[in-house]
Amino acid sequence: MTDVSPEIRARAELAEYLVRTGDEDRAAFRELYLRTNAKLFGIVLRICGEREAAADVLHDVYLTIWKRAGAYEPSRASPITWLATIARNRAIDWRRAQKIRVATPLEDAPDVADSAPLASDAMLAEESRHGIQVCLDELEPNQRDSIRTAFFQGVTYAELAERVGVPLGTMKSWVRRGLARLKECLER
Amino acid sequence: MSAEEGPDVAAAELALGLLEGEERAVALRRVLAEPGFAGEVEVWRGYLGQLFDLWPEAAAPAGVFERVERTLDAPAQIASVRAPARFWPALAGLTSIAAAAALVFIVVRPNPLPAPPPPVAAPAAAPMLVASLAPMDKSATAMAAVYDPARGQLRLTEASAPAANRSAELWVIGDDKTPHSLGMMKPEGGMRAVAMPMRAHLAPGAMLAVTIEPLGGSPSGKPTGPIVAMGKLSTV
Numbered sequence: 001m002t003d004v005s006p007e008i009r010a011r012a013e014l015a016e017y018l019v020r021t022g023d024e025d026r027a028a029f030r031e032l033y034l035r036t037n038a039k040l041f042g043i044v045l046r047i048c049g050e051r052e053a054a055a056d057v058l059h060d061v062y063l064t065i066w067k068r069a070g071a072y073e074p075s076r077a078s079p080i081t082w083l084a085t086i087a088r089n090r091a092i093d094w095r096r097a098q099k100i101r102v103a104t105p106l107e108d109a110p111d112v113a114d115s116a117p118l119a120s121d122a123m124l125a126e127e128s129r130h131g132i133q134v135c136l137d138e139l140e141p142n143q144r145d146s147i148r149t150a151f152f153q154g155v156t157y158a159e160l161a162e163r164v165g166v167p168l169g170t171m172k173s174w175v176r177r178g179l180a181r182l183k184e185c186l187e188r
Numbered sequence: 189m190s191a192e193e194g195p196d197v198a199a200a201e202l203a204l205g206l207l208e209g210e211e212r213a214v215a216l217r218r219v220l221a222e223p224g225f226a227g228e229v230e231v232w233r234g235y236l237g238q239l240f241d242l243w244p245e246a247a248a249p250a251g252v253f254e255r256v257e258r259t260l261d262a263p264a265q266i267a268s269v270r271a272p273a274r275f276w277p278a279l280a281g282l283t284s285i286a287a288a289a290a291l292v293f294i295v296v297r298p299n300p301l302p303a304p305p306p307p308v309a310a311p312a313a314a315p316m317l318v319a320s321l322a323p324m325d326k327s328a329t330a331m332a333a334v335y336d337p338a339r340g341q342l343r344l345t346e347a348s349a350p351a352a353n354r355s356a357e358l359w360v361i362g363d364d365k366t367p368h369s370l371g372m373m374k375p376e377g378g379m380r381a382v383a384m385p386m387r388a389h390l391a392p393g394a395m396l397a398v399t400i401e402p403l404g405g406s407p408s409g410k411p412t413g414p415i416v417a418m419g420k421l422s423t424v
């Protein structure tokens with residue numbers, strides 16, 4: 001292992017900082033923050049829609065990370081996925097508590113085709129024979145856009161239907177057919 | 189679900205967060221009742237996790253980390269957050285609410301005592317509740333739970349330990365039909381305080397259930413893994 005790629009090293013270091021955070025190591029926690037705050041704030045900001053609220057949610061996200069880091073198991077999940085899941089769930093909780101409807105069009109979701117994977121998470125792509133990005137590209141545009149918006153903006157069926165201006169049943173039908181095809185592709 | 193609304197992909201819908209209200213409650217009950225469904229939800233979380241790669245970054249505003257450190261250093265937080273941290277990972281957000289409630293209680297006590305006893309929320313006369321948790325899985329053993337509403341304390345007997353990389357999480361499903369986490373099970377059993385917001389759910393007829401979750405508990409705060417033991421609370 002003299003020739004470890006920078007991606008694998010970055011992931012290993014992040015896992016190390018997270019494990020040390022679990023041992024209540026403040027210096028490691030600070031380093032973890034420096035390396036991950038832009039990713040996690042990006043997630044929280046998109047779902048919350050406003051910077052001030054997003055900063056409050058980010059504060060809660062890192063408190064949660066501090067409290068739960070002792071339970072992080074490096075063999076089970078990539079550190080960034082573990083952290084990002086906490087950020088997304090916290091932001092969605094906040095959003096649902098506000099009952100806000102942010103009027104953002106579907107196309108605002110990040111473009112799948114143009115985005116290169118982040119170095120620290122590139123390994124994840126190997127974990128599925130058919131990555132979800134490839135499989136999303138095989139869907140009808142209305143299915144793909146709706147599923148991506150649900151993921152990146154944390155919205156429900158009702159909000160999706162409202163944004164696109166279609167009946168709720170139509171939106172459910174699009175998304176359900178899309179998810180069924182996605183599943184087929186992912187399991188292929 | 190009606191045929192025109194498409195195929196059953198509830199596991200994916202739950203993992204994505206599309207559902208709300210009754211539909212969400214139904215899916216969460218399936219997580220508890222159907223191990224296969226719970227496994228599917230976890231598989232979907234894994235698939236969706238790959239999409240985090242694509243999420244655009246945005247530098248956090250200055251000062252957030254300093255605020256986090258101040259919160260960690262505040263004495264009220266240390267008492268309420270640090271001690272139960274390992275014990276209550278799924279309730280992380282609620283501990284500060286419980287602490288705030290406790291603080292209010294102490295402040296408004298008419299007769300300040302040097303060392304006020306822990307606040308008590310339930311009426312003193314509330315009867316003890318017991319549940320016998322039957323194993324649903326051959327890896328689990330039967331357990332008993334005794335809840336004292338007057339003290340807000342739950343006592344559990346020994347439980348079989350989950351695999352090294354998993355946690356056993358205890359849930360209560362009360363009148364709202366929604367699972368609420370009571371924290372991680374400890375193999376040695378023992379007494380635990382139930383967080384204030386959870387106490388109302390612990391009533392006669394409420395179901396206690398144990399699921400196997402990723403280490404540290406369900407990342408979503410809702411059950412995702414197979415249910416290994418369950419039993420109903422009743423008065424002694």
